[in-house]
Amino acid sequence: MTSIVASTRGLTKRYGAFTAIDGIDFDLEEGRIYGLLGRNGAGKTTVMQLLTGQIFPDGGTLEVFGRPPAEHADVLRRLCFIAESQRYPEDFTPAHVFAAAPWFFERWDAAFAERLVADFRLPVKRRIKKLSRGQLSAVGVIVGLASRAPLTFFDEPYLGLDAVARHLFYDRLLEDYAEHPRTILLSTHLIDEVANLLEHVILIDQGRILLDRDAEDVRGSATSVAGPRAVVERFVAERPVIGRDDIGGLASVTVDGRLDRDERIRAAELGLELAPVSLQQLIIHLTGAETAGTPEKEVAA
Amino acid sequence: MTATVTAPTAVAEPSSRVRPNEIWRIVRLHTVNPSIFFLVPALVLGGAWVITMVIALILLGAGVPMESTGFEYSWAVLSPQWYLIVVGVQAVSYTFPFALGFGATRRDYWIGTGVMFALASLLYAVVIATLLVVERATGGWGIGAGMFEALWYVGADWAIAFYTTFALQLLVLFIGAGVTTVFMRWRMRGMLTLAAGGVVVILAIIAAFTFSESWDELGRWLASIGLVGVFTLLLVKALAWAVAGFLVIRRATPR
Numbered sequence: 116m117t118s119i120v121a122s123t124r125g126l127t128k129r130y131g132a133f134t135a136i137d138g139i140d141f142d143l144e145e146g147r148i149y150g151l152l153g154r155n156g157a158g159k160t161t162v163m164q165l166l167t168g169q170i171f172p173d174g175g176t177l178e179v180f181g182r183p184p185a186e187h188a189d190v191l192r193r194l195c196f197i198a199e200s201q202r203y204p205e206d207f208t209p210a211h212v213f214a215a216a217p218w219f220f221e222r223w224d225a226a227f228a229e230r231l232v233a234d235f236r237l238p239v240k241r242r243i244k245k246l247s248r249g250q251l252s253a254v255g256v257i258v259g260l261a262s263r264a265p266l267t268f269f270d271e272p273y274l275g276l277d278a279v280a281r282h283l284f285y286d287r288l289l290e291d292y293a294e295h296p297r298t299i300l301l302s303t304h305l306i307d308e309v310a311n312l313l314e315h316v317i318l319i320d321q322g323r324i325l326l327d328r329d330a331e332d333v334r335g336s337a338t339s340v341a342g343p344r345a346v347v348e349r350f351v352a353e354r355p356v357i358g359r360d361d362i363g364g365l366a367s368v369t370v371d372g373r374l375d376r377d378e379r380i381r382a383a384e385l386g387l388e389l390a391p392v393s394l395q396q397l398i399i400h401l402t403g404a405e406t407a408g409t410p411e412k413e414v415a416a
Numbered sequence: 417m418t419a420t421v422t423a424p425t426a427v428a429e430p431s432s433r434v435r436p437n438e439i440w441r442i443v444r445l446h447t448v449n450p451s452i453f454f455l456v457p458a459l460v461l462g463g464a465w466v467i468t469m470v471i472a473l474i475l476l477g478a479g480v481p482m483e484s485t486g487f488e489y490s491w492a493v494l495s496p497q498w499y500l501i502v503v504g505v506q507a508v509s510y511t512f513p514f515a516l517g518f519g520a521t522r523r524d525y526w527i528g529t530g531v532m533f534a535l536a537s538l539l540y541a542v543v544i545a546t547l548l549v550v551e552r553a554t555g556g557w558g559i560g561a562g563m564f565e566a567l568w569y570v571g572a573d574w575a576i577a578f579y580t581t582f583a584l585q586l587l588v589l590f591i592g593a594g595v596t597t598v599f600m601r602w603r604m605r606g607m608l609t610l611a612a613g614g615v616v617v618i619l620a621i622i623a624a625f626t627f628s629e630s631w632d633e634l635g636r637w638l639a640s641i642g643l644v645g646v647f648t649l650l651l652v653k654a655l656a657w658a659v660a661g662f663l664v665i666r667r668a669t670p671r
Contacts, residue, residue, distance in 0.1 A: 169516050170669045186666070188438055191519040202670065204449065204511040211448045218441035219518040264519075 117144045120266050120298050121166055125175030128161055128322075135161045137322035138175060143266070143298055148288075150313035150330070151302040154402055158322045159302035160198065163268045166300070167196040179266065195220060195264035197255035199271040203243045209254050210239040213261075220262035227291070228261035234283050248275030256284050260291055269301040273308050285312055306395040310334075316394070320402045330394070337397050338374050341367040342387035350387060358400035369400055435524060442528020443535070445515060452503055453536050457496040461543075464492040465563055472561030487562030488570050493544065497588050504533075504592020508600055513670030526662050529593065537585035545577035568643055576643060583651035590657035597661045600668035 168185030358369035
């Protein structure tokens, strides 16, 4: 049995004439890792700000732990959200942040935080405005992990982190998540980096949900078919095509849905190459096509 | 979604309206970096004191008689105010978004910040009133210098110095924070409206007093309520800003 920790129906947020979030519905179940994916300006941070009560919706309903989050102390103390562009008090250092954290997060693990500081080699006595982008991301990652909040948000946690640090985040998150299950919503546009971490994918673009599915399903949900163009065209004729690349007489076409055994055999007989489509490639197909048709909305963003 | 999904988890216990721990942690958040409320104001005040001492030594060296030094016109005693209005602004522009990210409510944040302002004003008032008494007792730090024996503090006793400093301090902090809540809620449009509205109100008051020729009457009334009365007006104004800031911040959104 699982229960829902957050739920939205027709959730809408407008900034003047621009609709940042355009009537979205989704549920977050307890004890899962969600990826909130989308391009820059798709509305990822806005969704997180709405879920944490930092901004107020203009329409629809929003419940987190059974209530609208804004101004409900009993909801908010179960959340942890360090925004990608988080503001810190004047002249704060990471040491100040970690000193204050236990007053706000009842499950704060100071020893774990200390270990993470060493892992990420974070200079805790340096003023936050002097930190590099990667070090700033590390502050958010450490607070997010060590807070062990029942609903934790990571907003672009990979921004500026080097390869070692990204790997550390990945390892520490999975280790700690196994011992202390909680719901995690992680936003990023660096999709391949986090693809293996995610259990569920919510893809948004221009304030709408394009995809809300189990990550495992998404990974096997598209296939690319490559070979001589005429043969490929014949093979995919009956299938929904979501992407297409042509080079001379060759074509590589991405089709939605799985191929069954007979189709795979037929493809092999025709000399076609089949390849799985990565999460990132699939998302490029889904969001690239969508935005190409509506350039005027991009300007408004 | 999946078939195993049940109804949303309800919140276990609706928390009480009075949450001392939630409010006190905001006070602690303001003091976790002690330089903001304690160190920097102390340095500013100390710096102003050193400058006053140097000026006094120069005057002493030049043989200027003590009664004509003009120290009572010095604004040195008010020097930390300029910094503290910035502290009020930053409490809302930087610390407020941070506290929201840490799961504080706007209500608890504002009340906790108000408690912090009151405690800080109390501390500064005690310090300044005490230093005034010390300055007087030591004959101007032994060299006839007058940093605290200035402006309305001239001749004031400890209690009056304490009360007037406390009222002014609270007003300064709440104006800085209160004005910034307007920005946090309505951004630039709100700030311009507030500034324009403020100018209109001030002009209207000037016009009202000028046309009714009641400036003298106002002067007489202010004289009749005395120093304590005037600073009580400032204290009331500080509380008005506190209430207004509370109403505005309840729907304020950080960037």
